[in-house]
Structure formats: C-alpha cells, structure tokens
Amino acid sequence: MIFLIGMMGSGKSTVGRELAKALDYSFIDTDSVIEDRYMKIHKLIKREGIDVFRDIENQVLKDIVATSLSQKIIIATGGGIILRRENREVIEKSSKKIIYLKNSIDSLIRHLQSDNLSKRPLLNTDLNNTLTHLLSERSELYEGLATFTITCDHLNKKALVEQIKQSLLA
Ligand SMILES: Nc1ncnc2c1ncn2[C@@H]1O[C@H](COP(=O)(O)OP(=O)(O)O)[C@@H](O)[C@H]1O
Ligand SMILES: O=C(O)C1=C[C@@H](OP(=O)(O)O)[C@@H](O)[C@H](O)C1
Ligand SMILES: [Mg+2]
Numbered sequence: 001m002i003f004l005i006g007m008m009g010s011g012k013s014t015v016g017r018e019l020a021k022a023l024d025y026s027f028i029d030t031d032s033v034i035e036d037r038y039m040k041i042h043k044l045i046k047r048e049g050i051d052v053f054r055d056i057e058n059q060v061l062k063d064i065v066a067t068s069l070s071q072k073i074i075i076a077t078g079g080g081i082i083l084r085r086e087n088r089e090v091i092e093k094s095s096k097k098i099i100y101l102k103n104s105i106d107s108l109i110r111h112l113q114s115d116n117l118s119k120r121p122l123l124n125t126d127l128n129n130t131l132t133h134l135l136s137e138r139s140e141l142y143e144g145l146a147t148f149t150i151t152c153d154h155l156n157k158k159a160l161v162e163q164i165k166q167s168l169l170a
Pocket of ligand 1 (some may be wrong): 006007008009010011012013014016077110111114115152155156157160
C-alpha cells in the first residue's frame with residue numbers, strides 16, 4: 001500500500017495514476033471515492049462545509065484501508081488528509097511507503113493554473129498567499145508522516161514517476 005501525500009497541485013492524482021500503471025498496481029483516489037459516493041468536492045464543501053467534508057474524508061480513508069484486498073495499490077489522498085490525527089495514524093499503521101510530493105509554492109501555482117481552479121474551493125484568487133499559508137500549517141505534518149520525500153520542482157510528470165519508482169526500489 002503506497003500513499004501519496006502533499007499539497008493541492010503537487011500531482012498526487014495524476015502522477016499516482018501513472019505510477020500505478022507503471023508498477024501494475026491498482027489506483028484509488030480518496031477524492032474520487034468521495035465524489036462517487038456523494039457529489040463533486042467543490043459542491044460538497046460549498047453545501048455542507050469543510051468539517052463535514054473532513055468527516056467524510058476520514059470515513060473514506062478508513063473504508064479504503066479496510067477493504068483493500070491487495071497491498072499492490074497506490075492511494076492518492078486529498079491535500080488536507082494529514083490535518084486529522086486519526087488519518088495520520090491510519091496511514092502510518094497501514095503503510096511503510098508514504099510518499100510526500102514536495103513542491104515550492106511557484107511550482108504548485110504553475111500546476112494549479114494549468115488545471116481548473118474551481119475544482120479546489122479552498123483556493124481563492126490570491127493563490128500565492130493562500131498556498132503559502134496552507135503550506136506553513138501543513139509542511140511539518142507532511143514531513144512528519146512521510147517515509148520518502150520527493151522534491152518535484154523541475155520534474156515533469158514522466159520524470160516524477162521514474163523518480164518515485166527509484167525511491168521505492170531503494
Ligand atoms: N510534475 C508535474 N509537472 C507538470 N504538471 C503537473 C505535475 N504534477 C501535476 N501537474 C498538473 O497539475 C495539476 C494538478 O495535479 P493533480 O494530480 O490533480 O494534483 P493533486 O491531486 O496533488 O492536487 C494537473 O493539471 C496536473 O496535470
Ligand atoms: O488540500 C486540501 O485541503 C484539499 C485538497 C483537494 O485534493 P487535492 O490535494 O487532490 O487537490 C481536496 O481534497 C479538497 O479540495 C481539499
Ligand atoms: Mg488530487
């Protein structure tokens with residue numbers, strides 16, 4: 001069981017899917033499970049609020065871990081999953097391969113600007129300030145949980161998949 005953690009825009013969802021293909025692992029994304037069970041993330045957070053979203057995210061994480069039949073699975077998480085202590089404990093208990101995709105704010109902005117920003121309701125128009133604030137709250141949690149940290153700046157998606165594969169072999 002391999003977990004990908006990191007900020008919004010760090011590549012967990014897209015690179016995770018590619019990594020799973022490359023390793024012949026299955027792939028699951030906590031946000032996609034939430035969307036299949038409920039509704040689009042932005043709609044859910046807008047309608048129910050962030051606390052309800054975090055409760056659902058917590059339940060989905062526990063369900064994924066409890067029902068995964070094989071260890072050959074890549075789990076892309078939502079960027080805020082590390083905020084809850086119980087989530088960190090669940091992840092730590094289930095895996096020795098927890099990969100933090102670490103990016104500078106500039107690199108996150110570059111990635112997010114090429115994506116649809118309205119998918120991520122926690123980001124407002126001042127991307128730089130918002131991301132800087134979120135990262136300052138979260139970076140210790142990412143670093144503390146990770147068993148591998150990969151600095152992703154200047155790596156395209158293909159190179160990043162290769163880099164993760166190398167780290168997993170080491
Ligand atoms: N290393 C990278 N190089 C270039 N673009 C990237 C890279 N990683 C992610 N992206 C792009 O950034 C956007 C956000 O990626 P995504 O996988 O959704 O991140 P996350 O799930 O961590 O929020 C997508 O458009 C993706 O194609
Ligand atoms: O960082 C966060 O708090 C969030 C990240 C999002 O996932 P990605 O990290 O895949 O963008 C999604 O779970 C939600 O919008 C909240
Ligand atoms: Mg994602």
